[in-house]
Amino acid sequence: MEFDVGVYSLIYEYYEARILCGYYRFDDRLPSIPRISAFFQVAPATVRSALSLLEEKGYVAVNAKKAARVTYRPDPARYRENAALYFVPRESGLADMTQGGRLILEPCWEAGLLQWGKSSWQELLLRLDTDRPGFLSMRIAFYILALSALDNRLILNLYWEIIRYLRFPLLIERPVVDVESARGGPNPENVFAQINAVLVNTYAQASSELFAFIQKAREEYSLENAPQIPFRWHIYRQRPQMRYSLASRVIREIQRGTYSAGDSLPSLSEMSRRYGVSLNTVRRMLSLLNEFGITESHKGRRASVRMEPVRFDLTKPEHQNGLRLYLEALQLLELTIPRVMRFTWEAVPSERLKQMQADLAVLRQKETCELCFEVGFTFVTEQCPLAVVRECYGQLLELLTWGYPLAMLRLGTRAIHPEYADFVERLERCLRENDPEGFSLAWKTQMEREYGLVRAFIEKERAGREAALAGPA
Template sequence: MEKSSGLYLLVYDFYEARIRFGFYRYGDCLPSISHICDTFHLGRATVRAALALLETDGYIDNRERRAARVVYEADHGRYAENAWDYYMPRKDGLGEMREAGRLLIRPLWEAGARRWDRNRWEFYCRNLSGILPGDPPPSMELHLLALMELDNQLFLNLYWEVLRYIRMPSLVDRGKMKSPITPDTIREGLDSGDVVAWMNRAVRDVYVPLEEGLFSFIHRETAVRGAEEIESIPFQWNIYRNRPQMRYTLASILIRKILYGVYPVGSYLPSLPELAERYGASLTTVRRTLALLEEMGVTESFQGKGTLVCMKRKRLDLEKSEIREGLRLHRESLQFLRLTIRGVALFTLERASVGKRAALEGKLRGMLEQGNSYHCFEIMLMFIREECPLAMVQECYARIAELVAWGYPFARLLLPEGELGNAYALRVERMADCLCREEFEGFCNQWTALLEQEEEKISELGAQAGGC
């Protein structure tokens, strides 16, 4: 079984790290399949796939109707070596994870948790009583449950990818695994009047000691081993799609190239072989991509002439799985931006130079003069990718930019003919004015309002398609 992107890798990585770092040792048993399913909110087939891969890689003996037993043998030195090999290349990414998590993860989980009433919190309190010493921390359980409230696969996916990257609880000895998050302390939080704020403090109390312990380990090992030149491994957001074919990524790339004038409306795209070579795709993938773009009114193919960029308003067949998938991804990306843009934009603007902020204002005003106000999404996402000092934020907003590009054909469908160019002009003008006056809060307010408006439109379109 290959280690390709899939949810089973969340379980695999969790237990692989615990075994390789010495949390579980030779002869120990892992929890039952049913317990792992409940802990990670995943199906039995997914958990079985993870255990099968752990067995293939020599970590466990996985027998039918018996708990999986650890067969990996190592001494203390080997465990330390394993931890060093994993964490040292990732120390830069882990060093910014607390701040990046505050900007990207906390707004998402808070939005879900604030939907719970006291009865729901009490229900989850009772569930926490079944957590075992080797399980993920209770904070992870509550985060996952809160994110599930929002019905957004991107949110869950991002959180899973963060968990796979950090693996920090794996360095803690079993006898020291204690958490301030228990049924009793959650009830204290409920009585405090703002349980979400209380949970944020509790999560910080869990995470900060883990982070300090990790960097203490890195500094200690560095003193012993000496400084080494090790290539850094940054956080990467691998989005699991229902259909992970290259054509969806290539379609997004081509739409963005068209918006930027690389392939202007009225021109022809390069030939199929040229596109295949330029973007590292097969001819079959290119053909399928162009067929998808034609379905969306982005291009039109002519026998013997090539593929014309037309960007015409076209009634989309919302029953087609490819269109529904693009619509879902676009809706979820808008919701992600709506919940995170305020914190991310403020953080970035406050750290960008005066010249960079002036350049952003100039681009916004330039769009108004050219009648291209719909470029505002791409312009803002590019500004954050280039100016935010946090690599994780850059990575996440780069992935979101790919998904937001799917919205262009949908926007054409939702607006009257000829109105797309100035559809966002009023908001863009207000944004530019706020930047001119250095009113960053006002700038973020305009962005939040625009994203709320767009998300509502796309959600209504998704409802017409039977829910996306």
């Protein structure tokens, strides 16, 4: 996994949590830089940045020749207060994450395990054999190994952000696993079953103890009125990311009908005020949309909506990062959307399902079936009872807007609407027949199809560009 700019803050918070809660005490040594670098799969310079920040905050002393030494030395009672100040305001989020994590993360690591080869199982057994007290809870190490098999940085990013929010799995002591029994099992599934059972029990016990602590600490530290802090997913991206986020917002407004082809967009200064960004960011955003054929700039007057397919260079580094995130978002959705849609369906009143059926019918009548993702994801982000799911799917909807210029480029002069008409009809039929299983499966199938089409198209474009650059044989 390769973390982008700013990921050192994740490593910083990882060790900050352990120091503040007393896992590392005064004069203890943190793991060496090569060891931290190897686990997080980042450059040593990134680790050094995190350690420098820890030193700046007074938590450690950094030595060029030795592992960082803990210098934080509070009164012993302070460790308990630190934990209370962190966990009490996150009680709702922690409770929500217990169920939300199963919907979002379990399908991913199950898929990762299916892709494990012999080397992956050998690495897991090596980790079980190797005594690494104080470095990483076994549950996290196990899940990271499984998720890494998917070769999807966005999924790993999400997992780390969830652990970053929960924090308490970072503090769980290493559970005892019978390595010899696991090694002698007849197949990898037996190894997984035994390890997972131990980890689930350990996690459940730690979770129960944490919530008991929160109940006592709320009164003990007068935190009854502490505002709750929700989970927020910070996606690691290469810069500049602001113009891509803004471009996604404008594309969604165009998709929803706020602007139509030929309409003038607001002035630069008006967009700057509306979106809370600089004029320079607005200009860069319009340059990007112009390149995609979404908009067209005019000298001396406001830019207008164009909506015509234009060939753009998919090999640009900034475009490659956006395409990577888009493809990884599709894979994450393919894995999670069946459970998420089924769960949300079962949580809402029948009137809301009827409303979605009516919304889909309008798309078909207006020949705008490409907006089905907006309808489906709005259903989740507004109706799912779990905040972590609403947060994740809101972020994924922004990443999916990359699909619009790609679809224009892929289809050329053909209309986008027919590409999704059959899918919309299938969703309507499932809603009409009260078939949540079919509804969930339809979404999974569509995500698989979308992923396959886009991946094949990108490969074809790259091959064509490479052939053109190579010239005649």
